[in-house]
Amino acid sequence: MGFFLETLFGGLMAGMLYALIALGFVLIFKASGVFNFAQGAMVLFAALAMARFAEWWPRWLGFDSKLLANLLAFVTTMAVMVAVAWLIEKLVLGRLVNQDGITLLMATLGITYFLDGFGQTLFGSDIYKIDVGMPKDPLIVAEQTFEGGILLSQEDLIAALVAAALVALLALFFQKTSTGRALRAVADDHQAAQSIGIPLSRIWVIVWSVAGFVALVAGIIWGSKLGVQFSLSMVALKALPVVILGGLTSVPGAIVGGLLIGVGEKLSEVYLGPLLGGGIEIWFAYVLALLFLLVRPQGLFGEKIIDRV
Amino acid sequence: MLYRENGQFKTSYRADQQIFPIRQDRIAVGLLLAVAFVVVPGLAPEYTFRAILIPFLILSLAALGLNILVGYCGQISLGTGAFMAVGAYAAYNFHVRVEGLPLVVSLLLGGLCATGVGVLFGIPSLRIRGLYLAVATLAAQFFVDWAFLRIRWFTHDSASGSVSVSGLQVAGLPLETPAQKYYFCLITVLVFALLAKNLVRGAIGREWMAIRDMDVAAAVIGIRPVYAKLTAFAVSSFLVGVAGGLWGFIHLGAWEPAAFGIDRSFQLLFMVIIGGLGSIMGSFFGAAFIVVLPILLNQVPGWFGLPLSTATASHLESMIFGALIVFFLVVEPHGLARLWSTAKEKLRLWPFPH
Numbered sequence: 001m002g003f004f005l006e007t008l009f010g011g012l013m014a015g016m017l018y019a020l021i022a023l024g025f026v027l028i029f030k031a032s033g034v035f036n037f038a039q040g041a042m043v044l045f046a047a048l049a050m051a052r053f054a055e056w057w058p059r060w061l062g063f064d065s066k067l068l069a070n071l072l073a074f075v076t077t078m079a080v081m082v083a084v085a086w087l088i089e090k091l092v093l094g095r096l097v098n099q100d101g102i103t104l105l106m107a108t109l110g111i112t113y114f115l116d117g118f119g120q121t122l123f124g125s126d127i128y129k130i131d132v133g134m135p136k137d138p139l140i141v142a143e144q145t146f147e148g149g150i151l152l153s154q155e156d157l158i159a160a161l162v163a164a165a166l167v168a169l170l171a172l173f174f175q176k177t178s179t180g181r182a183l184r185a186v187a188d189d190h191q192a193a194q195s196i197g198i199p200l201s202r203i204w205v206i207v208w209s210v211a212g213f214v215a216l217v218a219g220i221i222w223g224s225k226l227g228v229q230f231s232l233s234m235v236a237l238k239a240l241p242v243v244i245l246g247g248l249t250s251v252p253g254a255i256v257g258g259l260l261i262g263v264g265e266k267l268s269e270v271y272l273g274p275l276l277g278g279g280i281e282i283w284f285a286y287v288l289a290l291l292f293l294l295v296r297p298q299g300l301f302g303e304k305i306i307d308r309v
Numbered sequence: 310m311l312y313r314e315n316g317q318f319k320t321s322y323r324a325d326q327q328i329f330p331i332r333q334d335r336i337a338v339g340l341l342l343a344v345a346f347v348v349v350p351g352l353a354p355e356y357t358f359r360a361i362l363i364p365f366l367i368l369s370l371a372a373l374g375l376n377i378l379v380g381y382c383g384q385i386s387l388g389t390g391a392f393m394a395v396g397a398y399a400a401y402n403f404h405v406r407v408e409g410l411p412l413v414v415s416l417l418l419g420g421l422c423a424t425g426v427g428v429l430f431g432i433p434s435l436r437i438r439g440l441y442l443a444v445a446t447l448a449a450q451f452f453v454d455w456a457f458l459r460i461r462w463f464t465h466d467s468a469s470g471s472v473s474v475s476g477l478q479v480a481g482l483p484l485e486t487p488a489q490k491y492y493f494c495l496i497t498v499l500v501f502a503l504l505a506k507n508l509v510r511g512a513i514g515r516e517w518m519a520i521r522d523m524d525v526a527a528a529v530i531g532i533r534p535v536y537a538k539l540t541a542f543a544v545s546s547f548l549v550g551v552a553g554g555l556w557g558f559i560h561l562g563a564w565e566p567a568a569f570g571i572d573r574s575f576q577l578l579f580m581v582i583i584g585g586l587g588s589i590m591g592s593f594f595g596a597a598f599i600v601v602l603p604i605l606l607n608q609v610p611g612w613f614g615l616p617l618s619t620a621t622a623s624h625l626e627s628m629i630f631g632a633l634i635v636f637f638l639v640v641e642p643h644g645l646a647r648l649w650s651t652a653k654e655k656l657r658l659w660p661f662p663h
Contacts, residue, residue: 277460
């Protein structure tokens with residue numbers, strides 16, 4: 001029982017991180033109808049920038065404080081992400097307005113490759129560390145209930161808290177600020193929003209910047225857990241089934257989908273894996289999403305778009 | 310003044326429906342084939358065969374298959390690598406398990422297995438489209454990668470999914486030297502390209518294009534979406550599967566699942582986008598471009614005295630691919646093939662501008 005719970009919690013924590021990446025997808029899809037394949041590349045790019053700036057700022061300015069270095073790196077990286085968002089809007093999306101979904105998807109695929117190559121040319125392609133001082137020791141809880149207690153990773157706990165805080169923040173931003181209202185208006189109907197004077201291009205830059213911010217947070221958490229390297233962009237591929245499961249247009253859906261996939265993946269690996277030869281984590285999420293698509297194409301909380309043929 | 314069609318009159322429907330209706334085109338294609346069959350094998354060094362010509366031909370075939378699905382039928386697929394893998398491993402199983410089965414038959418049976426798997430993963434396309442379908446085909450990619458790595462039966466109990474073939478021969482002729490392999494690939498690709506061209510010109514091709522352009526309208530005028538989509542998946546995966554078999558048997562000789570990973574899927578999609586969506590010719594252009602670009606990137610800076618490290622070259626390569634994808638989608642959605650036909654239009658009127 002203790003082992004089961006441990007696996008369950010492990011899955012929940014991993015799921016929270018998937019959800020964090022999935023959130024980036026959902027934000028962009030909600031506000032622009034673009035299925036942003038490049039979210040994973042943005043996570044890698046942000047994490048690389050963060051790791052390198054945290055290394056470079058102390059060297060350039062000659063100080064020794066880790067906190068200051070991280071803070072400076074965070075601010076610089078955020079500025080870079082905003083610049084990236086602006087460039088993507090100017091060079092790619094602004095020119096592809098009114099194209100169909102497949103074209104936009106392929107365009108973001110192009111952005112993915114460009115960002116991967118560009119990030120690694122700019123920041124190097126070794127394995128880097130992000131050290132924001134997350135505690136590494138595992139936590140042992142409920143020792144008297146179960147034999148040996150349940151092992152919890154403090155890192156994962158903090159990550160989950162950060163993710164939850166981020167979701168709350170985004171919800172507030174969407175509901176309470178006038179920019180948030182404009183974003184929701186654009187999401188509902190581009191043309192109507194434009195006709196009442198909401199500047200579409202500026203909204204898209206904001207959305208992509210917010211997605212860049214989410215990518216940065218996800219990158220920092222994943223990066224300090226696993227190190228920053230190219231495989232990080234593969235982790236982000238996990239977020240695709242998450243959004244399918246949760247529904248493309250739903251923020252809570254991204255969270256629930258992430259948790260479901262995280263838990264399902266860990267449990268299936270532990271209990272089903274040995275029967276099937278192991279390593280089923282690779283496809284479990286995708287096959288789950290595929291089966292789900294057949295039953296409920298709009299996902300758990302997605303809006304139902306009725307144009308089936 | 311050479312590229313003129315005046316004086317070329319068509320007096321029958323047959324003549325009007327030729328693949329190359331203009332005489333100059335026919336001559337050019339004939340010359341190209343003559344060069345491919347006679348001149349190239351005599352002149353090309355072995356490296357060119359191994360590194361450029363054979364991969365180019367096989368990847369053209371795979372791109373052709375993918376183009377039928379994405380370019381003609383509008384169903385996006387990110388799982389092409391998986392269908393190539395199915396083709397390769399199925400052909401391997403037939404090759405190893407059935408004594409004395411001719412190579413061509415194994416390859417075709419491999420293609421048929423890929424068709425089966427392709428149709429299976431194409432079924433979701435009946436309920437979902439575009440973005441969602443991309444995820445469904447990614448599922449195929451990850452599942453197939455895993456299956457050939459872990460399920461021992463498929464790989465004849467070899468470790469970590471790596472298999473090899475040797476002593477290939479076709480109709481008693483050995484397939485050993487690069488030139489022999491080149492001829493085999495060339496003939497296969499030509500046969501399938503001709504078949505594909507005729508399919509997309511025919512009734513079924515028109516159904517695919519109708520579904521691509523507007524599926525609701527197509528359904529209204531009596532095109533069955535189920536039939537059209539599934540046949541597109543079937544034909545596409547068959548070609549891709551045969552290409553996979555060729556890639557494994559002829560180009561690599563020994564391979565493991567990583568040879569058909571997700572990168573291969575993306576690479577093929579790029580070929581189709583850069584070459585031209587919905588164009589048979591474009592598949593060849595795209596494949597040529599993507600096979601040759603990395604080699605140029607490795608060589609050209611060296612000639613100017615600025616050798617790039619392997620890592621830099623590969624980053625530069627992915628940047629260029631990414632930028633080109635976006636460029637083509639924005640500026641010329643029909644890819645290199647459209648540039649080619651624009652050039653031909655200009656040539657027809659040359660030297661007059663109108």
